[in-house]
Amino acid sequence: MNKKQILLLSLFGLSAMLLVIVSCRKDPKILEYSPTPISVQLPAGVNPFVSPSDNPLTAEGVKLGRMLFYDPILSGNNGMSCASCHSQKFGFTDQGHQFSMGIDSIFGDRNSMPIFNLGWERAMFWDGGSPNLETQVLGPLSSPLEMHETMANAVKELQADPKYPNLFFAAFGSDSITSSMLMKAIAQFERTVVSFNSYFDRTYPADKQFPDPKSRGIIALNPKNTIERGYRIFSKENLPNSGHCWHCHGADPRTNFFTDFEYHFNGLSFNGLDSGRQRITRLERDKGFFKTPTLRNLAFTAPYMHDGRFKTLDEVIEHYDHGAMLWNTNDGLANFDLAKPMNFSFQDKADLKAFLLSLSDSSLLTNKTFSNPF
Ligand code: HEC
Numbered sequence: 001m002n003k004k005q006i007l008l009l010s011l012f013g014l015s016a017m018l019l020v021i022v023s024c025r026k027d028p029k030i031l032e033y034s035p036t037p038i039s040v041q042l043p044a045g046v047n048p049f050v051s052p053s054d055n056p057l058t059a060e061g062v063k064l065g066r067m068l069f070y071d072p073i074l075s076g077n078n079g080m081s082c083a084s085c086h087s088q089k090f091g092f093t094d095q096g097h098q099f100s101m102g103i104d105s106i107f108g109d110r111n112s113m114p115i116f117n118l119g120w121e122r123a124m125f126w127d128g129g130s131p132n133l134e135t136q137v138l139g140p141l142s143s144p145l146e147m148h149e150t151m152a153n154a155v156k157e158l159q160a161d162p163k164y165p166n167l168f169f170a171a172f173g174s175d176s177i178t179s180s181m182l183m184k185a186i187a188q189f190e191r192t193v194v195s196f197n198s199y200f201d202r203t204y205p206a207d208k209q210f211p212d213p214k215s216r217g218i219i220a221l222n223p224k225n226t227i228e229r230g231y232r233i234f235s236k237e238n239l240p241n242s243g244h245c246w247h248c249h250g251a252d253p254r255t256n257f258f259t260d261f262e263y264h265f266n267g268l269s270f271n272g273l274d275s276g277r278q279r280i281t282r283l284e285r286d287k288g289f290f291k292t293p294t295l296r297n298l299a300f301t302a303p304y305m306h307d308g309r310f311k312t313l314d315e316v317i318e319h320y321d322h323g324a325m326l327w328n329t330n331d332g333l334a335n336f337d338l339a340k341p342m343n344f345s346f347q348d349k350a351d352l353k354a355f356l357l358s359l360s361d362s363s364l365l366t367n368k369t370f371s372n373p374f
C-alpha cells in the first residue's frame with residue numbers, strides 16, 4: 001500500500017465514521033427530508049382550492065396537523081384541544097352549545113364555527129378577523145377565553161415531547177419546532193376536511209344539470225320533490241314566496257359552498273355585544289354584518305347564527321319569514337330580500353327545511369381520515 005492509498009483509505013474510514021455519527025442523531029427512517037405532495041379528492045365539478053405557496057399540502061404535514069388538532073398539549077392546562085370545540089360528531093362544532101367554555105371556565109361570546117370546506121374561504125371567523133387558516137391558529141391557542149396558552153410555551157412543550165420533533169422534521173425539514181410550522185401543519189389538516197357527500201350532492205351532482213329554479217309547473221309531493229320545491233323557494237326569483245336565500249348563500253349553487261364568502265346583515269336584532277364585521281373595519285356601516293355561513297351540515301351544527309340564538313331550523317325559517325329587522329340599511333341585498341315578510345305557507349316552510357337538511361353529509365362525521373388519531 002502506497003502513501004496515497006493509505007490516505008484514501010483513512011479518508012474513507014473517516015467519512016464512514018462521520019456518516020455513522022450523523023445517522024445516530026436521528027431516526028434513520030426520516031434522515032432524508034422528502035415530504036410527499038398530496039391533493040384532496042373532490043367530486044367532478046368542484047374547483048380545487050389553492051394552498052398558500054409556502055404551505056403546500058403534504059402527507060407528513062397533514063398527519064402532523066391532525067395530531068396537533070386533537071392534542072390537548074396545545075392548551076394552558078393540557079386539558080383542551082381544538083377538537084374540544086370542533087367535534088367531528090357535530091360537523092366539527094361544539095356539541096349544541098350556544099357558546100363554548102374555555103379552559104378557565106369562561107364562556108366566549110360566539111357560537112363555534114364548523115371546520116370543513118375552509119380551503120375556499122377568504123377569511124376566518126364570523127367577522128373575518130383572521131386572514132387565513134395559518135394565522136387563525138393563534139386566536140384560540142392564546143385566547144384567555146379558549147385554550148389560554150402562549151405560543152412560546154406550546155412550542156416548548158412540543159419540542160420536549162418524544163414524538164413531535166421527528167414528525168416536524170418529516171413535515172418541514174427541521175426538528176427545531178417554530179410557531180410558523182405549528183400553524184402551517186394545523187392549516188394543512190384543516191384544508192383536507194371537505195364535505196360534498198350529502199343527499200343533495202348525490203342527487204344533483206355538481207357537474208350535471210341542476211333543477212331549473214325558475215321552472216313553474218305542478219310538482220308532486222314525494223320526498224325528492226319536497227326537496228326540489230324547497231330548493232326553488234331557496235332560489236327562485238319574482239315568484240310569490242321567494243326566499244331569495246341564494247343571493248347570500250351562494251350566488252350560483254353549483255359553486256357548491258352555499259355561501260358567497262362575503263359579509264352581510266341578515267336582519268337579526270342587535271344582541272348588544274357583538275357588532276360583527278365592525279369590530280374589524282371600525283366602520284359604522286358594517287355593524288351587524290357577519291360572514292355568510294355555509295348551509296351545509298346544518299343537521300349537525302345547531303344552534304345557529306354567530307351567537308347561537310336559534311336552536312332549530314324552524315326558528316331560523318321563522319326569522320326569515322317575518323322576523324327580519326332592517327335596523328342597518330347598508331346591505332343592498334338585505335334591503336331587497338328581507339324588507340317584506342315572505343309569508344311562507346306551512347308547506348313552503350316544510351319544503352325549505354327539507355331542502356336545507358338535504359345538504360347534510362353524515363359521512364363527514366364518520367370519515368376516519370379526519371378522526372382523532374390518538
Ligand atoms: C373554546 C372553544 C374553542 C376552541 C378550543 C377552539 N375553537 Fe375554533 N372557534 C371557536 C369559536 C367560538 C369560533 C368563532 C370565533 C369568532 O368568530 O370570533 C371558532 C372559529 C374557528 C375557525 C374559523 C372558521 C371559519 O369558517 O371562519 C377555525 C378555522 C377554527 N376555529 C379552528 C380552530 C383551531 C385550529 C383550534 C385549535 C388550535 C380551535 N379552533 C380551538 C371555538 C373554539
Ligand code: HEC
Nearest residue numbers: 243245248264266290292293304305306316320333334337
Ligand atoms: C342578505 C343576505 C342573506 C340572505 C338573503 C339570507 N341569509 Fe341566511 N345568513 C346570512 C348571514 C350573514 C348569516 C349569519 C348571520 C349571523 O350569524 O349574524 C346567515 C345565517 C343563516 C343560517 C345559520 C347558519 C349557521 O350555521 O348558523 C341559516 C340556516 C340561514 N342563514 C338560512 C337562510 C335561508 C333559508 C334564507 C332564505 C330564506 C337565508 N338564509 C337568506 C345572510 C343571508
